[in-house]
Amino acid sequence: MKEILNGKNKLILSIPLFFLAACSTNKYAATNKVYKEQAKVFGNTLKEMPPLSQNVEMIAPDQQFFIGSVNFGIRKPNFVIIHHTAQTSTDQTIKTFTLKSTQTSAHYVVGRDGKVVHMVNDYLRANHAGVAKWGNETDLNSCSLGIELDNNGDEPYSDAQINSLISLLTTLKKKYNIPVQGFIGHSDIAPKRKIDPNKFPWKKLAEQGFGLWYDDILQIPPPEFDATVALRIIGYDISNMPAAIIAFKRHFVQTDISPVLTLSDNMILFNLYRKYM
Structure with a gap:
């Protein structure tokens, strides 16, 4: 017993x-x-x-009165903003996003190993864009999804990471009907203060339908072509033209990110400007 x-x-x-x-x-x-x-x-x-x-x-x-309509829904994102974490591990980024003191977050974190961590419901507003502007939109946090790539900002993105990112973007694009041109980088929307995602394979993403890219065959712009107007049409904040040019070149040129548009840069810009028209 x-x-x-x-x-x-x-x-x-x-x-x-x-x-x-x-x-x-x-x-x-x-x-x-x-x-x-x-x-x-x-x-x-x-x-x-x-x-x-x-x-x-x-x-x-x-x-004044309130009578509930039967025709409404949850707000949906129109943009996906891609970032790099500028940190050394996924765990470090998760810790950053789970501390109240940082006041920053993202909807998703994609690790170097390809693992995806979902951190904020897609329908909620994450604090990832900060002070930013794209076209006439000045509150990007309210109309976008933020994706952080585990990368220190100066290293190659692994195949596993990019493959997982493409899978994630495929799901988000289909679920929320996000337009092709709605996939952009943090440096695009905040050119005066951000460089991420640095050295990013934008062309590879564009080939999968996420963001626009220029054609292989380019033409010299006509004499009346205005680069300032073209950058604004694409979406860049032109209040600081050198910063806008650098952001554009960081995305589409990458081999040279000086604040001056060369003939080659203008040919790329003219080609893209016509796609965004």
């Missing part, structure tokens, strides 16, 4: 130990809990009828 009880006690003791071990295997359990709590707050906000703090202050309360 004593042996049976001892065995039973061992079994009972093993149960909490098992659960403790299971919990300890997820080192991000605490931050996952915070994520869930924040998402719940947003969900409750959406369910409020009438919506909180959305009344028109200059109109009397008895002259």
Whole structure:
């Protein structure tokens, strides 16, 4: 009988130990809990009828009403912004994105080994773009998905990483009907302060339908061609032309990123300008 009880006690003791071990295997359990709590707050906000703090202050309360329409949906992204992490590992980036003090995040992180970590629901706004502009859009965080590539900014991107990125982009493009020209880099939207993703194979992505690229055969632009207008049409912020030129060349030229457009650069720009028209 004593042996049976001892065995039973061992079994009972093993149960909490098992659960403790299971919990300890997820080192991000605490931050996952915070994520869930924040998402719940947003969900409750959406369910409020009438919506909180959305009344028109200059109109009397008895002259405005809320009646729920049956025709609405969740906002969808129009752009995908690609970054490099400028860090040394996926774990380091995950830690950065799970610390409140950093105030930064991305929807996805793609590791050097090709593993993909989803960190923010696609329908939520991640803090990845910062102060940026593309065309007339000045709040890129609200209309884009951010993808971080585990890369220090000065190393080649592995085949496994690029293959996983293409698979991810294929899914996102189909799911949200993102246009070809909607796949851009952080340096494109923030040319005065960002260089990522540096030394990135944009041509390879364009060949898969993610972003535009110039044709193999180019022509000299006509005398009236205005490079400033062309850069603006493509989407670049031309308030600082040298920065815009560098960003354009970082994306499409790469062998020379000086703030001056050569004849060859102008031929590339003219070709792309006509695609964006």
